[in-house]
Amino acid sequence: MINMRKLSETFAIAAVCGAALLGASQVWASGSHGGGHGTSMPIGMPGKASEADRTIDIRMLDNYYEPESISVKAGETVRFKITNAGEFVHEFNIGTRAMHEDHQKEMMMMMEHGALEPDRINHQMMKMDMGHGKTMEHDDPNSVLLEPGKTGEVIWKFSEAGNIEFACNVPGHYQAGMMGKVNFK
Amino acid sequence: MKHLYLREKARCAFAMAILLSSPLAAEAGVYDLTVDNVTIDIDGIQKNGIGYNGASPGPVLRFQEGENVTINVTNNLDEATSIHWHGLILPFQQDGVPTISFDGIKPGETFTYRFPIVQSGTYWFHSHSGFQEPDGAYGAIVIEPNKREPFRFDRDYVVQLTDNHPHRGSRIMRNLKMMPDYYNRQQQTLGEFFDDAAKKGFGATIDDRMAWGNMRMMPADIEDLQGFTPLMNGRSATQNWTGLFKPGERVRLRFINSSAMTYFDIRIPGLKITVVNADGNNVQPVRVDEFRIAVAETYDVIVQPEEDKAYTIFAASMGRSAFGRGTLAPREGMAAAVPVLENRPLLTMADMGMAHGDMAGMDHSNMKGMDHSNMKGMDHSNMSSGAKPDPFYAPGSGLAPKTTDNGRKFLSYTDLKAQKPLYKHRKATREIELRLTGNMERYIWSINGKKYQDDEEIRLKLGERVRFKFVNETMMSHPMHLHGMWTILDTGAGKWNPIKHTVSVAPGTTVYTETEVDAPGQWAFHCHLSYHAASGMFRRIVVEGPETAQLEVKE
Numbered sequence: 001m002i003n004m005r006k007l008s009e010t011f012a013i014a015a016v017c018g019a020a021l022l023g024a025s026q027v028w029a030s031g032s033h034g035g036g037h038g039t040s041m042p043i044g045m046p047g048k049a050s051e052a053d054r055t056i057d058i059r060m061l062d063n064y065y066e067p068e069s070i071s072v073k074a075g076e077t078v079r080f081k082i083t084n085a086g087e088f089v090h091e092f093n094i095g096t097r098a099m100h101e102d103h104q105k106e107m108m109m110m111m112e113h114g115a116l117e118p119d120r121i122n123h124q125m126m127k128m129d130m131g132h133g134k135t136m137e138h139d140d141p142n143s144v145l146l147e148p149g150k151t152g153e154v155i156w157k158f159s160e161a162g163n164i165e166f167a168c169n170v171p172g173h174y175q176a177g178m179m180g181k182v183n184f185k
Numbered sequence: 186m187k188h189l190y191l192r193e194k195a196r197c198a199f200a201m202a203i204l205l206s207s208p209l210a211a212e213a214g215v216y217d218l219t220v221d222n223v224t225i226d227i228d229g230i231q232k233n234g235i236g237y238n239g240a241s242p243g244p245v246l247r248f249q250e251g252e253n254v255t256i257n258v259t260n261n262l263d264e265a266t267s268i269h270w271h272g273l274i275l276p277f278q279q280d281g282v283p284t285i286s287f288d289g290i291k292p293g294e295t296f297t298y299r300f301p302i303v304q305s306g307t308y309w310f311h312s313h314s315g316f317q318e319p320d321g322a323y324g325a326i327v328i329e330p331n332k333r334e335p336f337r338f339d340r341d342y343v344v345q346l347t348d349n350h351p352h353r354g355s356r357i358m359r360n361l362k363m364m365p366d367y368y369n370r371q372q373q374t375l376g377e378f379f380d381d382a383a384k385k386g387f388g389a390t391i392d393d394r395m396a397w398g399n400m401r402m403m404p405a406d407i408e409d410l411q412g413f414t415p416l417m418n419g420r421s422a423t424q425n426w427t428g429l430f431k432p433g434e435r436v437r438l439r440f441i442n443s444s445a446m447t448y449f450d451i452r453i454p455g456l457k458i459t460v461v462n463a464d465g466n467n468v469q470p471v472r473v474d475e476f477r478i479a480v481a482e483t484y485d486v487i488v489q490p491e492e493d494k495a496y497t498i499f500a501a502s503m504g505r506s507a508f509g510r511g512t513l514a515p516r517e518g519m520a521a522a523v524p525v526l527e528n529r530p531l532l533t534m535a536d537m538g539m540a541h542g543d544m545a546g547m548d549h550s551n552m553k554g555m556d557h558s559n560m561k562g563m564d565h566s567n568m569s570s571g572a573k574p575d576p577f578y579a580p581g582s583g584l585a586p587k588t589t590d591n592g593r594k595f596l597s598y599t600d601l602k603a604q605k606p607l608y609k610h611r612k613a614t615r616e617i618e619l620r621l622t623g624n625m626e627r628y629i630w631s632i633n634g635k636k637y638q639d640d641e642e643i644r645l646k647l648g649e650r651v652r653f654k655f656v657n658e659t660m661m662s663h664p665m666h667l668h669g670m671w672t673i674l675d676t677g678a679g680k681w682n683p684i685k686h687t688v689s690v691a692p693g694t695t696v697y698t699e700t701e702v703d704a705p706g707q708w709a710f711h712c713h714l715s716y717h718a719a720s721g722m723f724r725r726i727v728v729e730g731p732e733t734a735q736l737e738v739k740e
Contacts (some may be wrong), residue, residue: 063335063470063606087605088469116683118469118602172470175459176487177337177435 043095044162046141047077047157057080060146062086063168063178070166071183077157083147087120090178091168093143094156100179103169111171119145158182192710194718212252214295218243219259220266220290220312225321227349227414227421234321235262235312242419242443243310245343250305250331256298258290265314266288268298269668270326272308272465272482272686275300277706282313282670285709286727289314305330306465307439307483308344316354319445319715323347327439328465335471335604336461338487342428346440346478346500346509348447356718357410365628368410394659407504407532407584409625409661410446410716415500415509422510426518430513432493437461439485442478442498445715448503448662448689449535450477450586453496453513453523459598464670464685467604476596477503477586479664479689481713484596488513495519503584503662505529527589536660536692575599576677579693584662599676601683607671608701610680613652617643621690621712621722623659627721629660630712636721643710645702647730653698657690663717664689665698667726669708673699687713706731 053076059066060082072078082092093103110116115125126137144152158164161184168178223236237243248254267289269281279300283289290296306330312322325343350357360367420426425523432435442449452458452475456637461470462485471486478484490496494513500509507524512520565736575597578585586595623630633640645651654674655665665672666687673682675697682699690696 061333064333069339122648172459172472175457175472175489176335176461176470 010027013112021110042159043099043142043162044156044158044160047079047155049079049155051077052079052155053077055081058082058166060084060086060090060092060168060178062088063173063176065085065092065166065168065178065180067180069180069183071185072158073185074160077155080154080156082144082146082152082154084148084150087148089116089121089145089147089170091143091145091170092152092154092166093169094154094164094166094182095142096163097165100165100167100169100174104171104174107169108171116170119148121145158184163177196561202394212249213255214248214252215255215257216246217257217259218268219261220268220317220322223260223321225349228423232349233353234349235317236321237324240419241321242345242347243322245325247308248302248326248328250302250328250698252302254298254300254302256379257259257295258298260290260292262317263292265291265313266312266322268310268315269313270300270308270310271666272306272483273300273326274303274671274704277616277669277704277708280708281606282668282709286709296668300719302328304328304465306462306467307343307441307485308465309441309443309483311443313709316358316445316715318443319348319350319354319357321347321349323443325439325441334461335467336437336459336487337435338435339354340428340436341428342436342440343418343432343439343441344426344498344511345418346426346442346444346447346449347416347419348410348444348502348507348560349416350410350413350445354445358719359375361628361716362720365409369408375652380583401555403573407530407661408447408502408506411504411506413447413507415444415447415449415502415507415719417498417509417511420511422523426511427517427519428513429489429517430512430515432491432515433489435487435489436513437485437487438498439483441483444480446480447507448477448664449500449509450475450498450503451498452524452589453488453498454521455492455496456488456490456513459484460600461487462651463601463683464687466607466684468683469602469681471596471600471602471606472594473596473600474590475588479662479687481666481687482685482689491666491702495521495700497521497523503530504524509692521654524589527587530583530587532660532692533583536580536583538579538658538660538693552585569732577689577694577696578643578691581613582691582693584691598674598683598688599678600677601674601685602678602681606682607684608673608682609648610682613699614649616654618650618656619709621655621657621659621663621665623661623717623722628716630722632716632719632722632724637711637723637725638721640724642707642725642727645700645726645728647702647705647728651700651702653700655688655690655696655698657692657694657696660692661717662689662691663712664714665711667700667708669704669706669726670700670702670728675702677700702728704728 004102056078084090115122146152164182165179167174218237221239223234223241224233224243225232234241258268267281267283277286279298280286309327310324311318325345414421418426457472459470459472464483493511498511510523514652525539577598588595620633622634664687671684674685674688676682688698705728710726711718
């Protein structure tokens, strides 16, 4: 199924993705880094299960969320229980709009190279070691990528109010409206 | 603005409860349409035409999936008429094609259509009699789905395009028959001949022109009907149809190409376009900068204008002889810059079928002709988008869409993937080859070398899955439209192949479609370019099946 040319392309792409993911982790930690990106917005940090104040259930459908927006308090740790009740692969990803836009480019590449299909994830391709221990796997604490019928969890501590969205960055889904606002109470 | 005379919309008691449990029992709407001689105003010039309920375009018919509609059509013309519900799945007697579905509607008569609405999405309706459709007899259909759609939007507009011509359709047909290049204002001139001779050498230029002459075609034959005014919802570029939005809103635009002859390349400078539906069927959302809409196709797109300013909807005709224009704006009366038409494309030897045909038969002068026009075109269109060349155009085709800037994406048929496939993917039970043929000098268009009048019908069996192989041996694009049953376009995506009602077959290409033969009766199957259909590129399809299946409707 997977031919050699595709594989070698995947390696190249994965290297790019790895670098981008690394970049993303710097963004959410930017509070402590005092990063030079004046416009970048801290979105919070991975939370501990033991500190979760409450649970929000998120259902992912084709191509929208239920609920379509959520409300949180600054400093609150939320456990998101996410179910993909649709027929396509969907993502739940917490970030700023700019972060989502960057991630959409990576997901587009994954789709073009067969690591991501409309209704399934090519786990083997995602897991491949690209060197330096980097893979295309979606194991970032601010997101889950789920096949139809699968469930996942994200525990997140929202540090301060900001323009934060939860979004599905599978190509086209964000633009079709599969995104929601995180409102701060 | 437009009035639809909704006489009565009877709802069952407990409609909501029934709606939830049984979508078919929900509603029964009665609609009245009159077919009228109308005046069409284009930039202050009054033109006689044909329309519905006193106007052209006619009203937007809004149906609900599951509704049983009754449509009374009264013919106020002094000639027979008909209405075809383009893209709707219905019993063949309701399909509105004179001599195939019914006898037509005589002057003064009222015909009542009755059928269930078994689908949702954007469609349109038009006369299937003579040249009433190019004369203005068309309107839009919007069907609300029972289930939530796989996309979100705050506003919803129909954007219906046409190519209004100052001549009536019957006169155009006469002129084309008399002189096929009657309406081609972009012929290559003697001046261009001497320019080319200076560049390529006299011998090569002679050879080039001789080659085109032998084909009875000219490189500028992209639009065999020019001199038209593109209209958007009945308005010219100057009359500027406007749709309002609040910044940040998602706007759904339902593009319908109701032109007689013209393909349009559409873009909205400053906005990305997310295509979510093609020919009434949802597709997996795909983000592009520009797209081409063939005659009779529909595309629903979502745009999200963020700024408090106007955006131009720009629809350039494929041959770049004219453009339509509308505006999305936060307030009435606003306008944005209108792009200029880019250089017009020229057909190449690839569009003559040379790339697929007999390569050995090509001499070097032809090759040169190819090098000059094509390779450049390829660089711009295909390389810049970072994508592979569009397989739905012949390699080196002069028609292959070119984006206006590097890095922009032009929609290809290969980007269309069904959101919810209507049928289980399976191997076709047989293949039928249909060569799209023509003689441009005599303005005869045909299938397998035979005009409609000179050939037999195509017979299909209920329950089979037939694979159509379209081989375009002409130099024009043909939007092939099958009535009554869906056309699954083989893009190589297997179960995700998109489901359409109209498929454009570009010159020099072979395109495969498959149809699950699930609708008994007899149906029309034709090129949707009005003057091609009228001059013979048309077939009757007969679906043979058991009587019991007669009125069964597909799930």
